[in-house]
Amino acid sequence: MLAVGSLLIFLLLHAGGGDAALAALGEQASPAAIEAFRAEHHLNDPLMVQYWHWADAALHGDFGQSISLAGGFSTAQLIRHSLPNTIFIGIYALILAVAVSLVAGSIAAARQGRIEDVLATCGAIVTISMPDFWLGYVLVLIFSLGLGWFPAYGFVSPTTSLTGAIHAGFLPAVAIAVPMAGIFARMLRTTLLETFRQAYVVSAHAMGFGRMFVFWHYVFRNALIPYVTSIGLQARYLLGGVVVVERVFGIPGIGSVIVDGAFARDYGVVQGCAVVFLVIVIAVNFVMDLVCALLDPRRAG
Amino acid sequence: MWRTFRSSRVAQVGSAIMVFTILAIVLIRLFSPYQPNDKDYEAILQAPSLQHLFGTDSYGEDVLTRVAYGAEVSLLISFSGLILGGLIGTVIGTICGFWGGVVDSVAMRFIDLLYSFPTYVLALCLMLLLGYGASSVSLAIALVYVPNFARLARSMTTATRSANYIIAARLMGQSSPRILLREVLPNIAAPLMVQFSAGLGFGIVLEAGLSFIGLGVQPPTPSLGVMMADGKDYFEKGPWVLSLTGLSVAWIILGLNLLGDGLRDAMDPRLRRRRS
Numbered sequence: 001m002l003a004v005g006s007l008l009i010f011l012l013l014h015a016g017g018g019d020a021a022l023a024a025l026g027e028q029a030s031p032a033a034i035e036a037f038r039a040e041h042h043l044n045d046p047l048m049v050q051y052w053h054w055a056d057a058a059l060h061g062d063f064g065q066s067i068s069l070a071g072g073f074s075t076a077q078l079i080r081h082s083l084p085n086t087i088f089i090g091i092y093a094l095i096l097a098v099a100v101s102l103v104a105g106s107i108a109a110a111r112q113g114r115i116e117d118v119l120a121t122c123g124a125i126v127t128i129s130m131p132d133f134w135l136g137y138v139l140v141l142i143f144s145l146g147l148g149w150f151p152a153y154g155f156v157s158p159t160t161s162l163t164g165a166i167h168a169g170f171l172p173a174v175a176i177a178v179p180m181a182g183i184f185a186r187m188l189r190t191t192l193l194e195t196f197r198q199a200y201v202v203s204a205h206a207m208g209f210g211r212m213f214v215f216w217h218y219v220f221r222n223a224l225i226p227y228v229t230s231i232g233l234q235a236r237y238l239l240g241g242v243v244v245v246e247r248v249f250g251i252p253g254i255g256s257v258i259v260d261g262a263f264a265r266d267y268g269v270v271q272g273c274a275v276v277f278l279v280i281v282i283a284v285n286f287v288m289d290l291v292c293a294l295l296d297p298r299r300a301g
Numbered sequence: 302m303w304r305t306f307r308s309s310r311v312a313q314v315g316s317a318i319m320v321f322t323i324l325a326i327v328l329i330r331l332f333s334p335y336q337p338n339d340k341d342y343e344a345i346l347q348a349p350s351l352q353h354l355f356g357t358d359s360y361g362e363d364v365l366t367r368v369a370y371g372a373e374v375s376l377l378i379s380f381s382g383l384i385l386g387g388l389i390g391t392v393i394g395t396i397c398g399f400w401g402g403v404v405d406s407v408a409m410r411f412i413d414l415l416y417s418f419p420t421y422v423l424a425l426c427l428m429l430l431l432g433y434g435a436s437s438v439s440l441a442i443a444l445v446y447v448p449n450f451a452r453l454a455r456s457m458t459t460a461t462r463s464a465n466y467i468i469a470a471r472l473m474g475q476s477s478p479r480i481l482l483r484e485v486l487p488n489i490a491a492p493l494m495v496q497f498s499a500g501l502g503f504g505i506v507l508e509a510g511l512s513f514i515g516l517g518v519q520p521p522t523p524s525l526g527v528m529m530a531d532g533k534d535y536f537e538k539g540p541w542v543l544s545l546t547g548l549s550v551a552w553i554i555l556g557l558n559l560l561g562d563g564l565r566d567a568m569d570p571r572l573r574r575r576r577s
Contacts, residue, residue, distance in 0.1 A: 046433050060483035064365065125562070129555035133513055134547030141540050205507045244510045248533075258422065259514055270429060274422050281417045 078257050078269065079276055086253035087280075090242055092166070092173040097180035097232070100252045105188030105227075106180070110215070112193060120185065127182035132241045136175035136248040143171060172249045176241050180234065187230045191223040198222075225295050232288030312563025318556030321469025326369045335363035349541055358531060358542045368549050371523040376553070378435055379504030380522065387497055388448025389443065394488070395453070395481055398458025409455065416448035424507060428516050435524070438517045442504045453496055458488035464488075491568040498561035503553040509550055525550050 108120035143149045195201060196219060204214045243255035250256075254273055261269030358364055393412065397405040415423065424441035431437040461467055461484075470480045505525070511517030512526025513533070520527050525546060532543030 012431070083515050101438055112526060125558055126551075129502065129558050130546060130551045132553070133510060134550065137533065137536060137540075137543050137547070141536075141544065166374060236416065236419050238419075240422065240510075243419065243421040243425070244514055247514050255421075258425065259516065262425050262516055265429070267429075270426065274418070274426055277422045278417055285417075 015142060036136070036255075076272070079254060079272055082252055082254040082257045083276065085251055086242060086255060089169055089172055089176070089246070089251060089253060090223055090238065090280075092169055093176035093180065093242075094231070094238070096173055096177035096186055100177070100181040101184030101188060105192065106220070107183040108185065108189045109192035109196070117189075121189070124182040124186045124189075127178045128186075128259065130179055132175050132179055133244040133248050135178055136172060136245050139171045169251075172245050175245050175248070179241070180238060182232065183234060184227065188223065188227050191226045192219060195219045195223045221295060225292055228288050228291050228295065232285040235284040239277060239280060308425035309563045309566050311559050311566065315556050315559025315561075315563055318552065319560060322372070322553055322556060328370055329366060329369035337493045349545070358528075358539065364528075364545060366543055367523050367528055368525070368546055371528050371546070372527040372549065372553060374435065374518070374522060375505050375508050375526065375550075376509050378439050378518070379442060379501055382439040382504050383446060383497055383500045385439070386446030387450050387493065390447040391454045391493060393421075393447070394451040394454025394456075395458045395485060398455040399462060399477070399481055399485065399499040401459075405455075409418050409451075412448045412451045415444070416452065420445050421510060424511055425516060428511065433516060433519050434559060435518045435522060438511055441511065442507055445507065446500050446504075449496060449500065450493065453492055457492060461485055462487055487509055495561060495565045495568060498557065498564050502557040502561070505550060505554055505557075520522060 104120045104124070108117045111117050201214060201218050204218045209217075239255075240252065243258065245251075246253040247254035247259055254276060257269055258273035258277075260266075263272065326457050358367070393408055397408050423445055424438075427441045428437050431440060467480060467484055470484050475483075508517060508524060509526035509529060512519075512524055513530045513567050515530060516525040518527050520531070528546045529550075532539070532546060536543055
């Protein structure tokens, strides 16, 4: 899957015919310089040969040299420096979204039709409708420029200071987490309500177990499985949001790298980052499958 | 179905929001004293007032007028992208689901692969390939949504394949393309419509996001994303440009989401029975 994916991205980016040599050397570069540049970066070889060179190197952790003006760094270096920041923000946002949605979704389902339910459901649809990068700016306006609680721009890498990163990363994480929480909460509410109607839940009630006991032992655990699956399916949107939100807050993550690469028409960098993103999504789904297997012994097989 | 849709409060609120929005767009275009590209250098970055309800931007342009024009551009981009993605995805999905076999497994692997790329990464690669601009953004939205439609159409088609009415049509000697068009498609159309309405909102977010980072629609085309990108450059001096434009985006998406929810409830027979 990964091989096909990387090939797809490779072909997609090379089919465009955007000239990396022109982009890197500028419009005024002499033909000789362009020719030399192409030869140096194997740009004259057939596509499949180019792909082979690239994939072979990539498997050894080498995504090639960045050929843009940001140059001097290898793509692998760029990715290695930025990836921890992205993963940190992603997990941070995920924790916030899961925490909020577990509470809100459960309350909404337990109090179906009451005021709490209406509030939570309305809140969810409103938060889902907010573009995360815009929310980021509104948060900055209120909490950084207005109240001065959090820095408006810049980021502390979690490798240098964990508490600093938690503080500086709070607003971006919230911006990503809020729409996610809305989606998750709705999902949890629906599955909880469906589980409430199951025969085994009704009979557990009939057997005289308390409300809380039935909820924790019969309902919650079973409703959690579709919820966890939906988190895996949302990974694609979650990471998409990270790309833009990193830009808003100036977080030097892999999303910023891929956007800079796109601006510089640096195909090598974009390619490397795209493949890394693909790996992350596949990995997230794998982990979610594992969690599902833990929750549902039948599936573990 | 139409009656359930009309009686659902979600659908009512959603319709109200969308009618209000479209009416507002039309009225502002007709009666606004400003043009979207009217530059007035004596009135740059003015806070919202009665003359300029949403304030003015760094060129002294009226933000509300620009929002009205931009909303139309963004809606059109999202709409055309969804139509294209929906068509391609549905064709792939129904064909794979109907015939199955090797073509199915190969094509669906490919679709799964597309589905595994983060939305913006996929869109960004396509923008790099096609160059920036409104039509590329449209295609990017289509590419992001092809897998959604293909997966949905495939699972629905597979479910109908062994239904009695399909077998009956086959026994009557109808050709496969005819069965696909006349029997399968009308029966799987409802969920596809729901996916379409849900995607419309996200298409606008995708356009706004791409244009916001500078890789989407390019100025001077007044799309909502372009205006937000513009607003972020002088966010501290004139926060209303970005905030109010974004608020309009959220408002439109809220309307579309509510409409989509209403549509889904109306088309889901399980939910319908429960309510009555």
